[in-house]
Amino acid sequence: MNALDLLAEREDMISPGISACVGCNVELTLRIVMKVLGPNTVLAIPPGCMGGVGVVGWNKRSGAKVPVFFPLLDNTASMLAGIRLAYDAKGKDANIVAFAGDGATVDAGFQALSGVAERGDRIIYICYDNEGYMNTGYQRSSSTSKGSWTSTTPVSKDGHGGKRQNGKDFPMIMAMHDIPYVATASPAYVPDLIRKVEEAMKVRDGLAYIHVYNPCLTGWGIRAEESISVARLAVKTRYFPLYEARRREFRITVPVPKPLPIENFTSRIKKFSHLGPEAIADLGKLAEDRYAFLQSLCRGKDNNA
Amino acid sequence: MNEAEKEYISPVGEGLYSANTGDWRTQKPEIDQETCSRCGTCLIYCPTSSVRRADGRFIINLSFCKGCGVCAAECPNGCIAMTREAKR
Amino acid sequence: MSEIAVMNGNFAAATAARLARPEVIAAYPITPQTPVVEYLTQFAAEGNLGSKMSEVESEHSAMSILSGASMAGARCYTATSSQGLALMYEPYFRASTLRLPIVMNIVNREMISPQSVWGGPQDSLTLRDAGWLQIYVEDNQEILDTTIQAFRIAEDQRVLLPINVCYDGFYLSHMTERVEVPTQAQVDGFLPPYIAKHQILDPARPMAIDPLTSGYLVMEYRKKHMAAQAAALGVLAEVDREYESLTGRSWGGAIASYRMEDAEYAVVTMGSVTGACREMIDEKRSRGIRVGLVKIRCLRPFPREAVMRALSTVKGFGVIDRNVSFGWNHGIVYQEVKAALYGADRIVPSVPFIGGLGGEDITMDLVSTACDTMIEAVDAGKTIHEAVWLWSPRKGVKL
Numbered sequence: 134m135n136a137l138d139l140l141a142e143r144e145d146m147i148s149p150g151i152s153a154c155v156g157c158n159v160e161l162t163l164r165i166v167m168k169v170l171g172p173n174t175v176l177a178i179p180p181g182c183m184g185g186v187g188v189v190g191w192n193k194r195s196g197a198k199v200p201v202f203f204p205l206l207d208n209t210a211s212m213l214a215g216i217r218l219a220y221d222a223k224g225k226d227a228n229i230v231a232f233a234g235d236g237a238t239v240d241a242g243f244q245a246l247s248g249v250a251e252r253g254d255r256i257i258y259i260c261y262d263n264e265g266y267m268n269t270g271y272q273r274s275s276s277t278s279k280g281s282w283t284s285t286t287p288v289s290k291d292g293h294g295g296k297r298q299n300g301k302d303f304p305m306i307m308a309m310h311d312i313p314y315v316a317t318a319s320p321a322y323v324p325d326l327i328r329k330v331e332e333a334m335k336v337r338d339g340l341a342y343i344h345v346y347n348p349c350l351t352g353w354g355i356r357a358e359e360s361i362s363v364a365r366l367a368v369k370t371r372y373f374p375l376y377e378a379r380r381r382e383f384r385i386t387v388p389v390p391k392p393l394p395i396e397n398f399t400s401r402i403k404k405f406s407h408l409g410p411e412a413i414a415d416l417g418k419l420a421e422d423r424y425a426f427l428q429s430l431c432r433g434k435d436n437n438a
Numbered sequence: 439m440n441e442a443e444k445e446y447i448s449p450v451g452e453g454l455y456s457a458n459t460g461d462w463r464t465q466k467p468e469i470d471q472e473t474c475s476r477c478g479t480c481l482i483y484c485p486t487s488s489v490r491r492a493d494g495r496f497i498i499n500l501s502f503c504k505g506c507g508v509c510a511a512e513c514p515n516g517c518i519a520m521t522r523e524a525k526r
Numbered sequence: 527m528s529e530i531a532v533m534n535g536n537f538a539a540a541t542a543a544r545l546a547r548p549e550v551i552a553a554y555p556i557t558p559q560t561p562v563v564e565y566l567t568q569f570a571a572e573g574n575l576g577s578k579m580s581e582v583e584s585e586h587s588a589m590s591i592l593s594g595a596s597m598a599g600a601r602c603y604t605a606t607s608s609q610g611l612a613l614m615y616e617p618y619f620r621a622s623t624l625r626l627p628i629v630m631n632i633v634n635r636e637m638i639s640p641q642s643v644w645g646g647p648q649d650s651l652t653l654r655d656a657g658w659l660q661i662y663v664e665d666n667q668e669i670l671d672t673t674i675q676a677f678r679i680a681e682d683q684r685v686l687l688p689i690n691v692c693y694d695g696f697y698l699s700h701m702t703e704r705v706e707v708p709t710q711a712q713v714d715g716f717l718p719p720y721i722a723k724h725q726i727l728d729p730a731r732p733m734a735i736d737p738l739t740s741g742y743l744v745m746e747y748r749k750k751h752m753a754a755q756a757a758a759l760g761v762l763a764e765v766d767r768e769y770e771s772l773t774g775r776s777w778g779g780a781i782a783s784y785r786m787e788d789a790e791y792a793v794v795t796m797g798s799v800t801g802a803c804r805e806m807i808d809e810k811r812s813r814g815i816r817v818g819l820v821k822i823r824c825l826r827p828f829p830r831e832a833v834m835r836a837l838s839t840v841k842g843f844g845v846i847d848r849n850v851s852f853g854w855n856h857g858i859v860y861q862e863v864k865a866a867l868y869g870a871d872r873i874v875p876s877v878p879f880i881g882g883l884g885g886e887d888i889t890m891d892l893v894s895t896a897c898d899t900m901i902e903a904v905d906a907g908k909t910i911h912e913a914v915w916l917w918s919p920r921k922g923v924k925l
Contacts, residue, residue: 137478141491149487149502150456156506161485173729175598187455190737193446194455200727202597202735205616208590211582215550215594216727218578222549222600227729245590248583323482358507361483447686447750448625449743450725451734 136324143168148196152186156357158320158364159183159261159347163232165323166259167199169330174228175216176201179209179242181234183261185268188232207241209233210340214254228257228334235262235276239303246342250310253339259330260342263349264300271352276300279419280412282404283352292407299419304344305426308378314341316377316386321365325375325386332377346373354403366398371424372416376431383430395420456502459486463505465520467498473517480509480518528773529707535698538666538705539605539631539691540565542673544575545713546629548603549720550595552580552588556610557643558695559633563605577603585610589617589628596626597735599722601677604628607695608635608649615653621688622657623751624736625724627680628688630658631673634797635695636884644885645695647797648849651825651858657751659689659758660826664800666703668777669693671769672823674713678765681720684757694798694848696885708773716772755827762824780829782821783836785811789818791901792836792843796822796859799846799888806893817897822859830866837863838870842904844877844896846888847913856880856913875909876900881916892916 134142146167153160159182167174176199178184188196189203204212209231217229238246238260249256265283266272273283273296280295288294308315313336316329326345333341348355348363355363367373368387372395375387395417399405405413469480480496481489488503489496498509510518533541540562543551555563569575578595582588585606592602606614611632621628636646650660659679663672673691680689693699708716725735739747763779770776785807786792795803800821810817820836820843822829837843847857854861856878867873877900882888896916903910 137482137491140482141478145487147487148454148456150459152457152459153485155462155504156508157485161483164485164487172732175727175729184738187457187738190451190734191455192737192740192743193449193451194453195451195732195734195737196455197734198454198732200729200732200735202727203737204594205590205620208586208593208617211587211590212594212597214580214587215552215591215596215600216598218550218552218580218591219595219598219600222578222595223598225728244584245587248587251583252580254580320483358511360485360506360508361512447724447747447754448623449736449739449747451737455737 136327139327140165140168143171146172146198147188151188151196153182154351156350156360158360159263162261162320162326162345162347163188165326166232166330169327170228170230170334172199174199174230177204177209177213177231177233179204179231179233179237180206181237182263182268183232206237208245209237209242210246210249210256210258213256214249214252217255229255231256231258233258233260235260235264236266236274239276239301240274247310250307250312250340255337255339257333257341260303260344261347262303262344263347263352265352267349267352276303278416280405280408280416282407288407295407302423304342307342307344308383311380312340312342313338314377314379316343317373317375318343318345319364319368319373319375320345320347321361321368322375322387329377348402352404355401359401363398363401366393366401369393370395370398370420372398372420374424374427376427383427385427385431459502459504460500463500463503463523465505465507466500466503466523467505467507467509467518467520469496469498470517470519471495473515475515477514479512479514483508483512528709528712531705531707532702533666533705534561534700534702535666535669535693536561536633536700537565538670539673540569541707542670543603544569545708545710546603546674546677546717547601548577549600550592550602551577551604552582552591553604554582554585554588554606554610556585556607558635558645558699559605559607559610561699562631562633585614586617589614589621592628593617593621593624593626596621596628597624597725598727601681601720602628603630605631605633607633608637611649611653612637618653618658619656623747625686625751626688627686627720629673629676629680630688630690632690632692633695633699634692642884645697646848646883646885647692647694650690650692651849654826654858657687658826659687659755660692661690661824662692662796662822664798664821666698667705667775669698670705670707671773671775671777674708674717675765675769677717679758679761682761683723685754685761686724687754687758697798706773712772716769759824759827759829777823780824781832781836782823784819784821786818786820786836788816790816790841791904792818792820792840793897793900794820794822794843794845794859794863796825797848799848799882799893802888802890803846803893806890806897809894810897815901817901825862828862828866833863833866834870837867838872838874840874842875842900844879844900846879846881846893846896848882848888850880875904875907877903877910878913879916880913887918888916889918892918
């Protein structure tokens with residue numbers, strides 16, 4: 134089924150009215166992911182934007198049409214592993230899925246996720262990476278880009294400050310756990326996202342991890358209608374390459390043979406507005422370095438573009 | 439769940455909770471069906487799933503549409519206009 | 527027929543867990559609980575344990591996995607000690623407030639610092655207000671029997687709360703005793719499968735577990751949680767009676783009294799120190815001193831009425847605590863007992879004792895001296911408000 138038919142025909146599994154910010158591409162990502170996963174799914178939404186906007190529900194009401202719950206910020210992966218064990222014990226099957234922000238994934242939730250990866254618990258873990266704790270007003274996470282203004286890495290009136298460190302290359306860290314499936318995805322590349330969720334559903338022997346890059350309109354300072362175009366520019370500048378890896382087999386799924394200059398991406402985002410040309414060039418260099426590293430992992434494939 | 443069990447002892451939610459997000463809208467999208475190429479880009483990218491397909495045409499349901507303008511910005515034919523929402 | 531075996535406390539706990547047929551086990555090894563995990567994995571390797579087991583990377587994940595499994599309707603078991611319990615505090619508190627009937631043995635070990643791996647119930651006592659049921663036991667037979675009963679109590683529809691069966695590290699965990707083991711058929715008859723009715727993660731019956739909740743509903747859930755704690759006292763007694771009819775062994779319910787019928791004085795204990803105190807009581811009795819013993823088995827819920835009844839008829843009592851309540855200058859059990867007596871017709875003199883921290887032995891001599899100190903204070907009509915410390919003489923150490 135092509136992406137349009139799938140999205141047009143499948144039932145929306147999330148409440149029609151959730152309080153995500155106007156234009157939020159995480160809301161979009163969640164609705165798409167859940168249409169692909171379908172009703173035979175148990176969904177974990179740890180504290181973060183999607184929990185805060187009501188996907189788990191409010192006062193004896195649910196925000197989703199599938200079983201949904203709040204794990205703790207730091208135990209999403211292990212709670213899901215427990216659900217899988219219970220299902221195995223009872224001879225039942227379902228998609229056991231996390232939809233978690235980067236804070237619950239790359240920071241506090243990392244140990245539990247790494248443990249699940251190593252043990253081979255069969256769950257699908259989707260991280261919506263908006264580079265920080267957006268639900269509480271954008272505090273830095275270890276996924277936040279270098280230079281970013283955040284409420285905990287503020288910028289002085291004369292333009293000094295912002296985060297001093299690069300973000301973790303988290304999908305690569307997950308790939309190095311040798312799990313059956315790792316992918317990066319973008320709300321701007323919907324067919325690619327859908328296919329990757331379908332691939333994750335096929336995994337029978339361990340963790341499937343998908344890392345979605347979701348520029349945050351409110352936190353980063355992006356116009357609502359540019360929600361998708363900025364996400365697209367992250368890919369087109371090679372800042373966030375789209376690839377997948379099965380154990381050690383890497384493949385770039387959306388090659389970017391002629392990257393756009395990094396400024397095309399950063400200039401649309403207010404959190405970088407205090408940065409001078411050198412700092413912006415550093416972000417461009419990081420993108421090129423990471424892309425080159427990724428290409429080296431894809432050696433021998435036809436997508437070295 | 440039977441009625442006795444409705445007396446929840448632990449925090450459980452049943453039935454759908456929906457915020458009235460249509461109320462947030464300050465501008466609303468309108469598709470010009472004459473120039474629309476029926477590509478479905480608006481349906482694919484609508485964050486609130488407010489676009490549906492009927493008889494090959496794409497129709498916006500404003501009930502939960504927050505008026506973000508993504509559909510208009512992404513439409514390859516420029517056939518979606520955002521107009522100011524009248525005061526309610 | 528039941529089988530007589532010689533086993534240490536950890537083996538008794540692991541055996542009880544095996545007989546209870548949990549569907550999911552997740553446990554992380556920590557001294558002195560480690561052998562429990564080893565025994566369980568060995569049972570599984572021999573094909574004698576059908577549980578799904580997870581070799582987790584931490585206690586935090588152990589409790590998290592069981593929380594998920596319990597929310598999906600599975601019977602769950604784990605065990606831990608000390609720092610492991612401290613690490614799992616976050617999902618531990620939540621397991622009770624989500625009403626997940628998980629069974630966990632706590633092999634009591636001192637909390638650091640100073641660095642220590644030896645016994646003491648400071649670990650679980652510090653978490654007494656986290657909403658779990660907590661039972662403390664005295665010997666290996668009681669570990670086995672109570673751990674089996676714990677599943678029945680926790681999963682009872684009137685209770686639906688997680689439960690700890692706590693036993694002293696090394697004193698019980700690593701000491702061998704004679705233990706009578708019921709047959710699998712006996713346990714199966716006693717313990718029907720767990721069916722989750724109050725909540726379930728199941729696509730066939732979609733629901734949200736733990737949506738965002740307003741304060742007035744939080745109060746409603748807390749009130750029901752408290753009522754379930756209270757209900758557990760009756761269920762505990764019921765389960766004890768049924769188990770007795772099955773095995774001939776009763777542990778007395780929430781408290782167990784020894785030679786209290788005509789007692790003028792009482793010594794209150796919890797855990798393995800009770801054994802030494804029983805002998806001490808016999809010795810005092812042989813000299814005509816009318817002293818008895820009250821063993822607290824159930825600390826949560828606290829058996830307020832039973833404790834009040836047992837202690838308001840004596841002239842006075844002492845409480846031996848193997849733990850401290852910082853800020854009170856005495857132990858936690860003493861504080862609990864005192865609170866229970868507030869409703870009594872008369873307030874009798876009492877003496878708090880602290881001893882046996884960090885695995886330090888509480889000898890016959892020490893409990894005997896404690897008893898004498900208590901009787902002296904009681905006869906003088908005097909309550910001692912700050913703990914009397916039970917020190918063993920040490921060569922060359924001035925205390």
